[in-house]
Amino acid sequence: MKYDRKPCPSSPGMPVLQGRPLSGNAPSPKRAARLSHYLFLGRGDYLLSDVPLDRIDPKWRRAAEVSADPADWSFSWNLDAWRRKLDALKSLGAERLYLVMNGFELPYPSRKHPQLVEPDHVNVTHEFLQSALDHAARIGLEVVAGFSTTGHCDRALQVYPDLAGVHADGQRWKCAMCHNHPQAQLFVFDVLDEVLDRYQGFSGVFLHPPEVGEYCHCIHCAKTYRSETGRDLAEQDEAGRMSWFWQTGMTFLSSLYDRIRARNAHLDLYSCTIPGVWRRHFDAIAPLLPPDIKLIHWRYGRFDDAARNQLGSDLRLFTAHGHRVSFANSVIFACSSMTDAELRENNRVVNRFVQGFGVDEIVYFVGPVWKQERIAAGSVSPE
Numbered sequence: 001m002k003y004d005r006k007p008c009p010s011s012p013g014m015p016v017l018q019g020r021p022l023s024g025n026a027p028s029p030k031r032a033a034r035l036s037h038y039l040f041l042g043r044g045d046y047l048l049s050d051v052p053l054d055r056i057d058p059k060w061r062r063a064a065e066v067s068a069d070p071a072d073w074s075f076s077w078n079l080d081a082w083r084r085k086l087d088a089l090k091s092l093g094a095e096r097l098y099l100v101m102n103g104f105e106l107p108y109p110s111r112k113h114p115q116l117v118e119p120d121h122v123n124v125t126h127e128f129l130q131s132a133l134d135h136a137a138r139i140g141l142e143v144v145a146g147f148s149t150t151g152h153c154d155r156a157l158q159v160y161p162d163l164a165g166v167h168a169d170g171q172r173w174k175c176a177m178c179h180n181h182p183q184a185q186l187f188v189f190d191v192l193d194e195v196l197d198r199y200q201g202f203s204g205v206f207l208h209p210p211e212v213g214e215y216c217h218c219i220h221c222a223k224t225y226r227s228e229t230g231r232d233l234a235e236q237d238e239a240g241r242m243s244w245f246w247q248t249g250m251t252f253l254s255s256l257y258d259r260i261r262a263r264n265a266h267l268d269l270y271s272c273t274i275p276g277v278w279r280r281h282f283d284a285i286a287p288l289l290p291p292d293i294k295l296i297h298w299r300y301g302r303f304d305d306a307a308r309n310q311l312g313s314d315l316r317l318f319t320a321h322g323h324r325v326s327f328a329n330s331v332i333f334a335c336s337s338m339t340d341a342e343l344r345e346n347n348r349v350v351n352r353f354v355q356g357f358g359v360d361e362i363v364y365f366v367g368p369v370w371k372q373e374r375i376a377a378g379s380v381s382p383e
């Protein structure tokens with residue numbers, strides 16, 4: 001829910017505008033929406049633990065988004081620090097926290113994949129997460145466990161390169177597995193099962209589909225297609241191959257939801273949109289997404305006329321198959337060029353706009369870096 005990183009293929013071409021662009025003002029909001037935040041337990045998909053904080057990709061160095069001070073990064077926080085952060089979110093009006101449990105590496109002492117952990121993460125060296133979750137429950141803050149499924153898994157692909165998707169030229173993807181590879185599916189099961197076994201008290205599970213804008217060329221995709229259709233995948237045109245790849249992705253995602261339901265039928269289930277791809281293929285993949293899955297649609301940055309038209313089009317599309325939709329704003333990413341006051345007004349206007357489309361939850365993206373004043377300024381309560 002961030003962006004398409006190189007060298008994974010980015011979403012192809014310009015977004016396709018679906019439906020009729022909006023003109024004039026947005027519909028009026030109907031009711032107050034829930035306020036939530038989205039935070040990484042560890043470094044998430046920002047950087048690997050062996051990359052110094054001051055060596056982070058220049059696009060992330062903007063002062064409002066990253067910091068060279070480890071104390072600002074969630075991987076360095078102990079239980080007391082987490083309690084203070086959870087209290088701070090609650091004081092901003094947050095009712096729910098989406099806590100991303102993996103990413104490039106694993107911010108917990110994994111027994112199944114110990115070579116993938118963030119070795120300096122405090123939850124690895126002095127495990128505290130269960131106590132933090134207990135604190136969240138005490139103060140009335142729901143916590144949803146988030147997982148990046150087959151995407152954002154750079155360290156795992158260094159250790160298990162054969163699980164990666166494949167480009168047209170035969171090169172392996174660098175940041176996403178192929179969901180049609182049986183061993184990749186087992187890897188996702190491992191992470192999901194281990195976290196849900198290890199920690200108790202989550203109110204739900206959020207599954208982030210991979211942010212890839214290219215279909216996969218691996219032998220497992222070819223084999224799966226042949227077994228489904230009796231035909232050769234290469235005979236499909238570009239649009240058909242992309243649509244089929246995402247249909248198989250949605251089928252895998254649905255199997256993960258079934259797996260979660262079998263463990264605990266009371267967990268709320270979430271996913272998010274991958275707008276650059278889903279705008280073109282949502283009508284084909286939406287019927288495979290169970291209707292009780294809540295989608296988080298996201299867009300960060302300034303809300304100009306072009307953004308307004310695109311967002312209105314997106315929200316009509318992503319609500320068209322009956323799924324409830326939340327909306328993710330940012331208080332960090334892509335907002336650096338705004339002053340605190342501009343960010344606050346920007347988010348207020350966006351919130352009002354999306355609520356007009358039935359959005360009943362605003363999720364503020366924080367990521368792995370805590371900037372107290374910025375978070376307070378940007379976390380506008382929905383009206």
Ligand SMILES: [Zn+2]
Pocket residue numbers: 165166178179180181216217218219220221222
């Ligand atoms: Zn594949």
